[in-house]
Amino acid sequence: MSTGSLAAPDLTTRRAPGLGGFNLTVLRLEVRRLLRNRRTVLFTMVLPVVFFLAFGLNSAYANEADGHGNVSAFIMISLALYGAVLATTSGGAMVSIERSAGWSRQLRLTPLSPAAYIAIKMLTALVLGLSSMTAVYIVGGITGKPTMPVYLWIITALCVWIGSLIFAAYGLFMGYLLPTENVMQILSFTLVLFAFASGLFVPLSQFPKLFQQIAQYTPLYGLNQLVHAPFLGGGVHVAWVANAAIWLAIFAGGAAWRMHKDTARV
Amino acid sequence: MxxxxxxxxxxxxxxxxxxxxxxxxxxxxxxxxxxxxxxxxxxxxxxxxxxxxxxxxxxxxxxxxxxxxxxxxxxxxxxxxxxxxxxxxxxxxxxxxxxxxxxxxxxxxxxxxxxxxxxxxxxxxxxxxxxxxxxxxxxxxxxxxxxxxxxxxxxxxxxxxxxxxxxxxxxxxxxxxxxxxxxxxxxxxxxxxxxxxxxxxxxxxxxxxxxxxxxxxxxxxxxxxxxxxxxxAMAAGRTVRATLAGADEAMLRAIPGADGVEVRGETVLIHSNDSDAVARYLLMSTQARDLEIAPRGLEDAFIALTSDDTDGDMTSTGASR
Structure with a gap:
């Protein structure tokens, strides 16, 4: 191969990286970046804790039996889910800052595939979701109000954490779709709507019939039912799983599609 | 290929x-x-x-x-x-x-x-x-x-x-x-x-x-x-500047050796690699006066080659490689 001119590059030794460029170095650096953003980390931990302290300890209903424990435990699961999805959405939406900095375009000049990047960003957002969920469960434990068997503390916590992945994808997709300046305002607002429509803040039975029917197709509905299922012990509906899986596919697919398209100069 | x-x-x-x-x-x-x-x-x-x-x-x-x-x-x-x-x-x-x-x-x-x-x-x-x-x-x-x-x-x-x-x-x-x-x-x-x-x-x-x-x-x-x-080398020419009332641009373009012609009122600017020939022609065959001959820098060549007001003539020189 060295018989060509001096400049003839030996292209045969060059190859593309495996897994579309996915690797642990990037994952570690992304988590480090995220944790440097203290304001977001604190906000997504404090907000659901404050909600829990405000609504989860009310002695008028908190100690009433519910599922395998009491109402306070049910509310703790709900607000841990709200905190976790708020956190993962924020984590995902940080991609809008990267877009405005031209970082997405820079990444298009590397072997990193959109799918690998989406996977890295979703896993990173999960770290933020973990901190938010953990904060609610620790405060819940300290107050001593929520009661349920130990294994349910663990199982529901895991369900909340892993389930919040759907909203990491949501944050990413919207981060690519919406303008940077107001992406979090828009997302916080939609999350409140999704939370109401999923019955997370107020039981759906208190809403009109039409609203209840539409609500079943909204993105947080399936997830909210699923994370409470172990606690309530009433089994799992295929519709909940389908709701969660379809929304995850829509958000993750949308994010990968937008990243692929995002080569605009800044 | x-x-x-x-x-x-x-x-x-x-x-x-x-x-x-x-x-x-x-x-x-x-x-x-x-x-x-x-x-x-x-x-x-x-x-x-x-x-x-x-x-x-x-x-x-x-x-x-x-x-x-x-x-x-x-x-x-x-x-x-x-x-x-x-x-x-x-x-x-x-x-x-x-x-x-x-x-x-x-x-x-x-x-x-x-x-x-x-x-x-x-x-x-x-x-x-x-x-x-x-x-x-x-x-x-x-x-x-x-x-x-x-x-x-x-x-x-x-x-x-x-x-x-x-x-x-x-x-x-x-x-x-x-x-x-x-x-x-x-x-x-x-x-x-x-x-x-x-x-x-x-x-x-x-x-x-x-x-x-x-x-x-x-x-x-x-x-x-x-x-x-x-x-x-493309830029090596000179610019001949003269005062000429009622200049006919097409006629000026036909001068042997003229690469680019600009007419601004009574002032004509002719870019050429053979400025002597252009000057001789202007003085002998037209009413041109106040002749000035100035070298053209790379900057001018760049402007000449890339600006809007020269069409065709400069391009043909440039693309000849």
Whole structure:
């Protein structure tokens, strides 16, 4: 191969990286970046804790039996889910800052595939979701109000954490779709709507019939039912799983599609 | 020549060596605006090529297509015989962009390590930071770096994959003279190893000082393509200025040796490589007076070759290579 001119590059030794460029170095650096953003980390931990302290300890209903424990435990699961999805959405939406900095375009000049990047960003957002969920469960434990068997503390916590992945994808997709300046305002607002429509803040039975029917197709509905299922012990509906899986596919697919398209100069 | 097989057995003695860049009939439109109107370009491995032209000439659009960041409206582009995206994923091509492309909340070293981790084959991060002259600020947050330091970081990132082709899109825009000189010093040092370089610039002196070959672009077309001295030769003519009432532009254009003619009221400007002949003609055959003959600099040639008010005549001279 060295018989060509001096400049003839030996292209045969060059190859593309495996897994579309996915690797642990990037994952570690992304988590480090995220944790440097203290304001977001604190906000997504404090907000659901404050909600829990405000609504989860009310002695008028908190100690009433519910599922395998009491109402306070049910509310703790709900607000841990709200905190976790708020956190993962924020984590995902940080991609809008990267877009405005031209970082997405820079990444298009590397072997990193959109799918690998989406996977890295979703896993990173999960770290933020973990901190938010953990904060609610620790405060819940300290107050001593929520009661349920130990294994349910663990199982529901895991369900909340892993389930919040759907909203990491949501944050990413919207981060690519919406303008940077107001992406979090828009997302916080939609999350409140999704939370109401999923019955997370107020039981759906208190809403009109039409609203209840539409609500079943909204993105947080399936997830909210699923994370409470172990606690309530009433089994799992295929519709909940389908709701969660379809929304995850829509958000993750949308994010990968937008990243692929995002080569605009800044 | 369109498809070069890169299989190990298919390059007997390097004879079927693929071009670093091969562009055929490239057109790129944005809506109704045609940014690139048919560019053909071959760049051989090891060449250092300057894309020179004013804003809107199609430099960055062409570069974006070479990098696979945008798709041609028509035409073929290949890089080392591959689709641009394939060449990128093998780390064969990298680019230093003018602005953006950095995260403020990472340090210099973290940014380089992040980028390096994405490639299958890279140079060591510490070595590359050294070569870009930013080892001493490795722990500094990118947001706290000066424009010149950020540009050196972009350069370091581009070097990480040890690319065969390095593309620089107006890399020194906004730098002061000293920053520009030391940036080019680093590039020159690097390209001594036979890397192919394509850079866009609107600084003539940069093109002159650092490129083996200068390609002048205007309105999405190549108007001149040659070595620095060939382009200078095109610019070597003089401008004859005279006062001539009722000048007939077509008649002036017909003067032997006149390359470009401008009529501004009673003043006529004639660009020519044979200014003596033009002056003689003007004095002997017309009523011209107040003759002045001035040499034309590279700057003027650049303006003449790329400006709107000279049509046809300069282009034909330029594209003759």
């Amino acid at each position: 369109t498809n070069v097989n890169l299989g190990p057995g298919s390059r007997p003695g390097g004879a079927a060596q693929s071009l670093a860049i091969e562009i055929q009939g490239l057109h790129k439109s944005f809506g109704s605006v045609e940014a690139v109107k048919g560019i053909n370009l071959n760049v051989a491995p090891g060449e250092v090529v300057a894309f020179l032209g004013p804003n809107g000439a199609g430099k960055t659009t062409t570069i974006d297509v070479i990098l696979g960041l945008s798709q041609p409206t028509a035409g073929q582009v290949s890089v080392f015989g591959m689709q641009p995206r394939q060449a990128i994923s093998r780390g064969l091509v990298s680019a230093v962009m003018q602005t953006g492309g950095l995260l403020k909340d990472l340090t210099v070293e973290e940014t380089a390590r992040y980028t390096a981790s994405l490639f299958a084959h890279t140079r060591p991060v510490s070595e590359v930071l050294q070569r870009a002259g930013i080892s001493d600020i490795a722990d500094r947050r990118v947001g706290k770096c000066s424009g010149g330091e950020q540009q050196r970081l972009r350069f370091a990132m581009a070097l990480l994959s040890d690319p065969e082709l390095l593309i620089l899109d107006e890399p020194t825009t906004g730098m002061d003279v000293e920053g520009r000189r030391s940036f080019w010093g680093a590039i020159r040092h690097d390209t001594a190893e036979g890397r192919t370089v394509l850079f866009a610039t609107h600084y003539l002196e940069e093109a002159d000082a650092y490129a083996d070959r200068i390609i002048l672009l205007r309105h999405g077309l190549i108007v001149a393509d040659g070595t620095s001295s060939e382009v200078k």
